[in-house]
Amino acid sequence: MLCGKVQAMRLLNAFGTFYLLLGLQLTAGSRGLEFPSHDGKDRLINLSRKNFNRFLKKYDILVVFFTITRDPQNAYEENQWYLTEQMLELAAQITEREGVGFGVVNLQNDRKLAEKLGIFEAGAIYAYKSGHKVAYDGQRSTDFLVEFILELDEHPVEEINTKIEIQAFKRNELSKVIGYFESSSSAAFDDFVDAALDFQPLISFYAVFQKLLAKQLGLTEVNQIDFYEPYMKKSITMSGNLPHDNSDIEDFVSDHKRATLRKLRPINLYDIWEDDINDIHVVAFADESDPEGFEFLQLLKEIAQLHTDDPNLSIVWIDPDDFALLHDYWERTFGVDLSEPQIGVVNVTDADSVWMARRKSRLPTLAELEKWISEVLSGKINTENDDDDYNLDDDVDDDDTEGESNDRNDVDIDDDFDEEDEEEKEEKASAVVEEKKEIRKLSRRSKLDL
Amino acid sequence: MLCGKVQAMRLLNAFGTFYLLLGLQLTAGSRGLEFPSHDGKDRLINLSRKNFNRFLKKYDILVVFFTITRDPQNAYEENQWYLTEQMLELAAQITEREGVGFGVVNLQNDRKLAEKLGIFEAGAIYAYKSGHKVAYDGQRSTDFLVEFILELDEHPVEEINTKIEIQAFKRNELSKVIGYFESSSSAAFDDFVDAALDFQPLISFYAVFQKLLAKQLGLTEVNQIDFYEPYMKKSITMSGNLPHDNSDIEDFVSDHKRATLRKLRPINLYDIWEDDINDIHVVAFADESDPEGFEFLQLLKEIAQLHTDDPNLSIVWIDPDDFALLHDYWERTFGVDLSEPQIGVVNVTDADSVWMARRKSRLPTLAELEKWISEVLSGKINTENDDDDYNLDDDVDDDDTEGESNDRNDVDIDDDFDEEDEEEKEEKASAVVEEKKEIRKLSRRSKLDL
Numbered sequence: 001m002l003c004g005k006v007q008a009m010r011l012l013n014a015f016g017t018f019y020l021l022l023g024l025q026l027t028a029g030s031r032g033l034e035f036p037s038h039d040g041k042d043r044l045i046n047l048s049r050k051n052f053n054r055f056l057k058k059y060d061i062l063v064v065f066f067t068i069t070r071d072p073q074n075a076y077e078e079n080q081w082y083l084t085e086q087m088l089e090l091a092a093q094i095t096e097r098e099g100v101g102f103g104v105v106n107l108q109n110d111r112k113l114a115e116k117l118g119i120f121e122a123g124a125i126y127a128y129k130s131g132h133k134v135a136y137d138g139q140r141s142t143d144f145l146v147e148f149i150l151e152l153d154e155h156p157v158e159e160i161n162t163k164i165e166i167q168a169f170k171r172n173e174l175s176k177v178i179g180y181f182e183s184s185s186s187a188a189f190d191d192f193v194d195a196a197l198d199f200q201p202l203i204s205f206y207a208v209f210q211k212l213l214a215k216q217l218g219l220t221e222v223n224q225i226d227f228y229e230p231y232m233k234k235s236i237t238m239s240g241n242l243p244h245d246n247s248d249i250e251d252f253v254s255d256h257k258r259a260t261l262r263k264l265r266p267i268n269l270y271d272i273w274e275d276d277i278n279d280i281h282v283v284a285f286a287d288e289s290d291p292e293g294f295e296f297l298q299l300l301k302e303i304a305q306l307h308t309d310d311p312n313l314s315i316v317w318i319d320p321d322d323f324a325l326l327h328d329y330w331e332r333t334f335g336v337d338l339s340e341p342q343i344g345v346v347n348v349t350d351a352d353s354v355w356m357a358r359r360k361s362r363l364p365t366l367a368e369l370e371k372w373i374s375e376v377l378s379g380k381i382n383t384e385n386d387d388d389d390y391n392l393d394d395d396v397d398d399d400d401t402e403g404e405s406n407d408r409n410d411v412d413i414d415d416d417f418d419e420e421d422e423e424e425k426e427e428k429a430s431a432v433v434e435e436k437k438e439i440r441k442l443s444r445r446s447k448l449d450l
Numbered sequence: 451m452l453c454g455k456v457q458a459m460r461l462l463n464a465f466g467t468f469y470l471l472l473g474l475q476l477t478a479g480s481r482g483l484e485f486p487s488h489d490g491k492d493r494l495i496n497l498s499r500k501n502f503n504r505f506l507k508k509y510d511i512l513v514v515f516f517t518i519t520r521d522p523q524n525a526y527e528e529n530q531w532y533l534t535e536q537m538l539e540l541a542a543q544i545t546e547r548e549g550v551g552f553g554v555v556n557l558q559n560d561r562k563l564a565e566k567l568g569i570f571e572a573g574a575i576y577a578y579k580s581g582h583k584v585a586y587d588g589q590r591s592t593d594f595l596v597e598f599i600l601e602l603d604e605h606p607v608e609e610i611n612t613k614i615e616i617q618a619f620k621r622n623e624l625s626k627v628i629g630y631f632e633s634s635s636s637a638a639f640d641d642f643v644d645a646a647l648d649f650q651p652l653i654s655f656y657a658v659f660q661k662l663l664a665k666q667l668g669l670t671e672v673n674q675i676d677f678y679e680p681y682m683k684k685s686i687t688m689s690g691n692l693p694h695d696n697s698d699i700e701d702f703v704s705d706h707k708r709a710t711l712r713k714l715r716p717i718n719l720y721d722i723w724e725d726d727i728n729d730i731h732v733v734a735f736a737d738e739s740d741p742e743g744f745e746f747l748q749l750l751k752e753i754a755q756l757h758t759d760d761p762n763l764s765i766v767w768i769d770p771d772d773f774a775l776l777h778d779y780w781e782r783t784f785g786v787d788l789s790e791p792q793i794g795v796v797n798v799t800d801a802d803s804v805w806m807a808r809r810k811s812r813l814p815t816l817a818e819l820e821k822w823i824s825e826v827l828s829g830k831i832n833t834e835n836d837d838d839d840y841n842l843d844d845d846v847d848d849d850d851t852e853g854e855s856n857d858r859n860d861v862d863i864d865d866d867f868d869e870e871d872e873e874e875k876e877e878k879a880s881a882v883v884e885e886k887k888e889i890r891k892l893s894r895r896s897k898l899d900l
Contacts (some may be wrong), residue, residue: 030720030723030724030798030799031798031799031800031801032723032733032780032796032798032801033719033723033776033781033782035589035775035776035779036776036778037492054595070531093778094774094777094778095778097778097781097782133675139485142775143774144774146776146777150770150771150774151771153789154740154789158741164744164745165742165745167747168741168743168744169741171744206741256685269483270483273482273483280480288611289622289654290604290618291608291609291610291611291614291656292614292615292620293618294615294618294621295612295618298614316760321519321601324594324597325485325486325544325592325593326483326485326486326597327545327596328543328546328547329484329485329486332547333482333484339603339604340480348480348481351481351482376477391699448526
């Protein structure tokens with residue numbers, strides 16, 4: 001297709017901006033994929049009680065990072081702040097044209113503002129939009145933070161107007177809510193939108209206005225609202241008199257928010273991980289793009305469908321492809337091979353875990369998986385068989401492998417885990433007497449993702 | 451579910467490693483999501499002609515970064531190298547236990563090694579595995595590089611052994627190759643595996659050994675090999691006598707490699723962007739998780755199915771959710787609103803573009819899209835109506851909006867684009883006389899993704 005001169009040029013142009021050798025600096029090449037870096041302009045606002053409302057009004061979305069006064073002598077803290085600041089500044093730069101502002105609140109200096117906002121965690125990020133606040137509990141890196149903000153910037157309710165859009169709705173594997181309304185100007189729809197703003201963007205809200213489409217979606221009455229848990233074929237219809245009001249919708253969604261099978265995503269990983277049940281997570285690793293991983297995932301979906309009414313079961317599904325950075329950490333900490341599907345129980349207080357034994361070269365059957373799950377729920381399989389629930393002498397890498405645990409090769413937990421153990425004991429002892437409203441410092445590591 | 455003491459502890463434990471105020475430093479909280487940072491150990495090997503083969507033998511996968519001598523006075527270059535080194539060191543640390551080694555080749559100091567390896571681009575990254583080399587043409591950040599390496603580390607051919615695994619195969623929307631073989635010890639299968647190693651991990655290879663499953667996949671003869679272009683229902687069967695040998699398979703796959711509809715992914719973005727047709731890309735933005743974006747994507751798939759035999763058409767589909775960092779850059783450079791589906795023509799030499807006019811609140815019909823595509827292919831719609839193909843006086847933001855281009859609001863291309871234009875002219879003038887084997891410097895920006 002290309003010949004002679006043109007081809008030579010294309011070949012040279014093919015490699016992005018580049019420099020020829022011999023000191024001659026030339027710029028050329030394929031344009032269209034220039035990743036941004038911070039332009040140097042400071043966009044972070046120092047928010048205080050005095051100016052908070054003004055900036056809240058000024059921006060469509062105000063993203064707020066909550067911090068405490070740093071010790072300038074502490075190099076680690078200073079570096080963490082530098083990374084966090086860079087993340088926030090770049091995100092502010094990228095979203096500036098969308099009407100998004102970024103600010104910082106010092107929880108110690110502005111105690112009253114903290115109390116007004118109800119935020120007491122240093123390191124937390126909240127986005128304020130249309131009188132609603134939404135926590136950003138995703139990975140601390142610019143791309144995911146920006147993805148979150150851009151999704152938050154969209155209208156909170158998607159309208160379904162065609163049959164193909166019904167397909168799009170059905171394919172969405174997040175928790176989702178759908179309502180059938182008279183029109184987009186009905187009061188019932190306004191309440192629905194208002195409720196949606198509390199859950200956007202982690203739970204999707206849809207509306208349908210056409211009777212025929214509504215019927216295909218199983219919505220028979222005007223103002224009916226249904227909730228779909230991920231991977232469930234059947235929806236849950238909201239009970240009570242129609243139309244539903246805003247706060248009832250919020251309660252309804254909150255009640256069903258925690259799914260029986262939840263996918264960990266970079267945008268919600270802390271949100272899910274911190275929502276454990278009795279300090280444990282049932283964790284399943286399955287690479288959906290791998291045939292065996294896909295097959296295992298179908299089993300997990302069956303299990304979830306069988307147990308959807310059990311509030312004590314919520315399986316966290318992790319596709320290892322989504323978390324390449326954690327691959328080695330998880331393999332070492334959990335002692336599992338992530339190139340194969342795995343299911344286990346993880347104690348989130350110490351990352352101690354026990355994994356279902358894998359028979360060579362085959363997946364468990366549904367019955368085997370069912371048995372294992374029931375033994376987890378009954379407590380027969382657990383990570384703490386040899387110690388009390390809150391035994392402070394618990395060692396991080398206690399290798400209590402009772403039940404069906406598998407071989408753990410290569411579990412060389414870092415030494416500093418043991419050091420931290422000492423501190424952990426103190427913390428646990430003091431934790432029970434701490435006030436809930438104490439300012440706490442989250443340390444979701446701002447990852448330097450180069 | 452939780453009460454009293456336990457709940458208080460869980461609440462405090464719920465926020466990752468944290469520090470209480472008042473100088474008392476405590477560590478606790480949810481464990482299991484600790485993102486790694488570089489441990490400080492140098493893992494990058496200085497590769498030379500003398501030691502290259504030794505390290506090639508030592509590691510399952512040897513990842514090589516190609517560089518040239520830096521000017522220590524050039525702060526920009528030094529910083530770029532620092533970021534690149536950090537990316538490589540962290541990737542090396544994460545993949546160390548998988549038997550992956552990382553090295554650097556200085557193309558100037560080791561000209562002979564460069565010639566032997568056939569690499570002349572500074573900034574390039576190649577992975578060597580089992581006597582094959584694969585370029586890493588993805589985003590310059592640790593997570594995607596590690597994802598690429600981990601996928602490269604798997605067996606290059608996935609076996610399909612069950613009906614559910616056929617579903618997994620069908621769901622895979624990448625280019626894929628499937629072969630039906632006697633067994634995994636047949637010579638024909640060995641050739642298939644060898645060919646797969648040249649395309650792993652960007653093209654998926656599958657094998658089936660059971661007659662019944664093969665039949666369901668449309669494979670009727672032993673040793674038959676089929677290629678599936680993304681989004682195509684029908685496969686292309688490799689012609690020629692059976693069994694096929696390694697190099698014939700490689701030619702077959704290479705011939706069909708460029709799909710009519712290609713999804714830009716962080717792991718392959720440069721690979722696709724640099725594979726333009728006559729300096730242009732037809733680019734479509736569609737957010738698959740959005741009902742309208744999903745519907746537009748179905749249209750694109752129909753177009754692709756209709757045009758699959760046209761080598762002059764290859765649509766690059768970009769889901770904006772995958773590239774949050776580029777959102778603002780693309781909106782500014784292309785003058786489009788990425789919250790709605792868009793299709794346009796982008797000239798990759800200067801990022802000049804022209805976009806299909808959008809009728810308010812509805813997607814184009816298939817017929818409208820067909821007409822637009824045919825006008826692009828005929829050249830009636832193009833970005834360069836007012837200048838020659840290689841007119842060196844071309845301005846970056848020439849706003850030649852003939853044809854069906856839409857309004858371009860807010861196309862404020864940065865000033866430095868114009869500065870670079872001067873250099874670009876020189877480059878273009880010299881490009882045609884440059885030797886192809888000259889060492890070139892890629893400058894895929896190592897993004898500091900905080």
